[in-house]
Amino acid sequence: MDPLGHVQQHMLMHTGDKPHECPECGKRFSLFGNMKSHMVVHTGQKPFECAECGKTFSRLGGMKEHMVVHNGNKPHKCPECGKRFGHLKSMSTHMKLHTGQKPFECAECGKRFSRLGDMKKHIVVHTGDKPHVCPECGKRFTQLGSMKSHKLVHMGQKPFECAECGKRFRERSSIITHMVVHTGDKPHECPECGKKFGHRRSMRSHVISLHPAYKPDMP
DSSP states (O other): OOHHHHHHHHHHHHHOOOOEEOTTTOOEESSHHHHHHHHHHHHOOOOEEOTTTOOEESSHHHHHHHTHHHHOOOOEEOTTTOOEESSHHHHHHHHHHHHOOOOEEOTTTOOEESSHHHHHHHHHHHHOOOOEEOTTTOOEESSHHHHHHHHHHHHTOOOEEOTTTOOEESSHHHHHHHTHHHHOOOOEEOTTTOOEESSHHHHHHHHHHHOTTOOSOOO
16 A cells, blocks of 8 residues: 555544545544444444354454453553453543542432443332343342342352351352451441441341431431
């Protein structure tokens, strides 16, 4: 190709011209090659195949990003805490935890979230949707994770084991609650008298029975 062609293509980055238009949707591109790559969205072609698992992709970049699943590479390091990520996008999302950014706002109640996925999960609080169905008993759940945890009831599995006493639990949250037996921690404090409790439910029972006049929501 004529070197002048490369120069002219490069100049489009500065001028903002987008002379190449997708004939399907009208989206415009600076480079012809980018428009051709975009066209697979309409044709459904996925010419790039992962050599490890056979999964196919419409873009070479998408296949390269996928490869970290197999090679375990995590080249992107959070400058704040050092946590590493396989994808730049995942690291950028994680960074919002440090910056405090919460760009996604629930249209119903105004609650804000740092991740779009978390906001979408929250929405079911307002819609009441329970799209995840237990294949064993038909019970419905708003979150996929809750349904998976519930399925352990049918399978009889208790994958979470206490390192101190060996007692096993179906859910991670249950083992965390159980650990106060060994640590002696009492993180839940009565908002009225300051008495501390190892479990939140014990603190709530205490408040209801001894401080019935206390009205605000308990922590």
